[in-house]
Amino acid sequence: MNFYFSDVVVGTPTxxxxxxxxxMLILLAVILIEAVVMLLFRLNRFSKVLFHSFxxxxxxxxxxxxxxxxxxxxNDSVSYLSQWLIFYLATVVIEGLVMMLLYSGRxxxxxxxxxxxxxxxxxxxxxxxxLL
Amino acid sequence: MKFFKNKLSxxxxxxxxxxxxxxxxxxxxxxxxxLNTGLIQTGMGLFMYNLLxxxxxxxxxxxLEKMKTPKKFLLIAYALNIAAxxxxxxxxxxxxxxxxxxxxxxxxxxxxxxxxxxxxxMIGMFAxxxxxxxxxxxxxxxxxxxxLSWLLFAALLxxxxxxxxxxxxxxxxxxxxxxxxxxxxxQLDRHDLIMILLLTIISLRSAVWNIFxxxxxxxxxxxxxxxxxxxxxxxxGGWISDRVGWKWYTFISLGFATxxxxxxxxxxxxxCIGIGLLQSSIPSTTMLLIRSLKGKTERAxxxxxxxxxxxxxxxxxxxxxxxxxxDIFIWASGGIxxxxxxxxxxxxxxxGL
Numbered sequence: 297m298n299f300y301f302s303d304v305v306v307g308t309p310t311x312x313x314x315x316x317x318x319x320m321l322i323l324l325a326v327i328l329i330e331a332v333v334m335l336l337f338r339l340n341r342f343s344k345v346l347f348h349s350f351x352x353x354x355x356x357x358x359x360x361x362x363x364x365x366x367x368x369x370x371n372d373s374v375s376y377l378s379q380w381l382i383f384y385l386a387t388v389v390i391e392g393l394v395m396m397l398l399y400s401g402r403x404x405x406x407x408x409x410x411x412x413x414x415x416x417x418x419x420x421x422x423x424x425x426x427l428l
Numbered sequence: 429m430k431f432f433k434n435k436l437s438x439x440x441x442x443x444x445x446x447x448x449x450x451x452x453x454x455x456x457x458x459x460x461x462x463l464n465t466g467l468i469q470t471g472m473g474l475f476m477y478n479l480l481x482x483x484x485x486x487x488x489x490x491x492l493e494k495m496k497t498p499k500k501f502l503l504i505a506y507a508l509n510i511a512a513x514x515x516x517x518x519x520x521x522x523x524x525x526x527x528x529x530x531x532x533x534x535x536x537x538x539x540x541x542x543x544x545x546x547x548x549x550m551i552g553m554f555a556x557x558x559x560x561x562x563x564x565x566x567x568x569x570x571x572x573x574x575x576l577s578w579l580l581f582a583a584l585l586x587x588x589x590x591x592x593x594x595x596x597x598x599x600x601x602x603x604x605x606x607x608x609x610x611x612x613x614x615q616l617d618r619h620d621l622i623m624i625l626l627l628t629i630i631s632l633r634s635a636v637w638n639i640f641x642x643x644x645x646x647x648x649x650x651x652x653x654x655x656x657x658x659x660x661x662x663x664x665g666g667w668i669s670d671r672v673g674w675k676w677y678t679f680i681s682l683g684f685a686t687x688x689x690x691x692x693x694x695x696x697x698x699x700c701i702g703i704g705l706l707q708s709s710i711p712s713t714t715m716l717l718i719r720s721l722k723g724k725t726e727r728a729x730x731x732x733x734x735x736x737x738x739x740x741x742x743x744x745x746x747x748x749x750x751x752x753x754x755d756i757f758i759w760a761s762g763g764i765x766x767x768x769x770x771x772x773x774x775x776x777x778x779x780g781l
Contacts, residue, residue: 319475320742351487354479358525361476 322425326418327353333414337406339399348398349414352391359390380423388415435545438593439553442538445506445586447557449534452509452579453477453527454565460520462569473524478738480528481535485734488536489726499593501537505530506587513580532734539729543718548674548711552666555710555733556659563655567648622720625772627736630713632761633682634740637706639753640689653696657704665708674712675773679766681705681712686762690755716772 331342331349339345363386374382392411399407460473492501512526542554568575640654669677688702710732718728743752751757 319472347487350483354483354487357479358476361472362521362525 322422323353323357325421329418329421330414333417334410337410337413339402339410348395351398352394355394356387356390359386380419384415384419387419388412391415435550439542439550441586441589441593442502442542443554443557445502445590446534446538446554447561448579448582448586449505449509449531449561450558451561451565452513452583453481453531454562454567455569455575455579456512456516456520456523456527456565458566458569459516460524462572463520473521476521477524477528477531478741480525481531482734482738482741484529484532485536485730486727488532489540489730489734492536492540492726493724498537498541499590501533502541502590503587505534505537506583506590508533510580510583510587513576513583516576535733536726536730539714539733540726543714543725543729546715546718548666548669548715550666551714552662552664552708552711555666555714556662559655559658559662559707563648563651567652570648622772623717623731625768626713626717626720627731627739629678629682629765629768630710630717630732630736631739632765633706633709633713634737635743635752636689636758636761637703638741638744639758640703650696653700654703657700658707661704661706661708662710664704666711668708669712669715674715675769678709678712678716678769681709682762682765682769685709686759690758 327346327349330353331346334340334345334349335342340348388411391414392408395407395411396404457474457477460470488501492498495501508526508530512523512530515526516523538554539551542550544550565575637658665677665681672680682705685702685705688698689706692698692702714728714732717732718725721728721731
């Protein structure tokens with residue numbers, strides 16, 4: 297299994313014939329992980345953070361899908377770990393912006409901290425998965 | 429929320445817009461398959477479109493509930509469709525994303541306007557052209573007939589027509605009844621239960637519907653017959669259910685549809701009658717769902733046309749796909765749907781409505 301991008305897992309070339317099933321499961325897992333982190337930061341009640349997690353991941357998934365070709369070309373120019381770092385940063389930026397819209401009344405510092413941590417958690421999960 | 433002056437003409441116009449919206453999607457998705465971009469590319473494209481078009485409806489519904497400007501939403505949906513058509517030849521991925529978002533917006537905004545009169549007939553008229561458009565768009569793509577410029581022309585016409593519609597908003601909107609807080613809390617649980625039962629019924633119906641589309645994949649002779657049956661079924665189902673009662677009609681249509689679609693799979697006429705009956709329950713179940721979510725029409729439409737459909741489709745992504753395609757599954761689904769409907773009609777539970 298080879299992940300080229302992010303939380304944006306759905307926007308990646310991977311897998312085999314069971315592609316949609318695997319994409320969906322991974323997306324669901326990522327949504328759940330990030331929702332739990334949001335819950336730990338007491339952003340809202342569980343049903344709300346789950347829905348918000350779905351929205352931010354929808355946004356980053358669309359980005360991954362649109363940048364698919366560009367991401368593949370990264371393979372030739374940068375190392376594997378650097379790719380992960382680039383994808384991580386891209387995801388944090390897009391999800392952070394959506395989070396700012398969703399929690400416009402909250403402090404910016406807190407929102408960005410949550411975004412950094414929740415993506416760290418989901419990327420660790422994805423990285424472990426990519427080693428399998 | 430009252431909307432436009434001549435309701436019937438507006439619903440007919442929105443229904444046509446729905447047909448065109450789905451035709452654009454059908455053409456894009458069909459072209460994606462025909463372009464031979466590879467399994468992964470095609471799979472991802474289909475997944476992405478479905479995620480946005482169906483999964484996106486609930487968020488759109490919440491936004492519309494806040495803003496109460498369905499006309500603006502409709503205009504945005506068609507502007508996005510036009511943008512999708514323009515960039516289709518250059519960047520197909522972007523087109524899929526734009527069309528997916530447009531579809532989510534159009535279904536919720538259009539459905540909400542059509543549900544204002546509290547009539548399943550209107551919902552049927554709005555929903556019916558969708559399947560025809562989807563199959564026709566897919567057919568043109570399958571035959572490699574380029575209809576991009578025609579689609580663009582038609583989309584511009586729809587956008588123009590939408591812009592000329594007059595908006596007449598009711599300031600009070602569809603609000604909840606004046607109930608005490610405790611009553612509300614108590615009834616909310618009942619509403620939630622009924623909503624879950626109805627969503628399960630809609631999802632199962634959608635799953636059964638998907639089975640036959642999958643069986644006849646690329647068999648356009650059958651697919652067009654199926655689409656025509658669904659079209660007639662939705663129109664007739666909406667009209668009849670307004671007269672005999674939404675719940676009764678759903679019972680009857682689902683009860684008759686199950687044996688017809690399982691016993692007469694090879695008999696095109698009887699089979700199509702079964703499919704027509706199956707799909708004819710869409711307007712009535714949507715109206716029941718709207719009633720169970722008092723005052724939240726947008727949300728009910730988003731759940732009925734979006735979330736429930738994606739839940740029904742999820743089954744096909746699972747490793748149990750072969751089981752789902754069997755007659756046993758269809759019989760079991762039919763039985764479960766009728767049992768849930770019976771349970772939802774229980775007087776004690778129904779008092780929540």
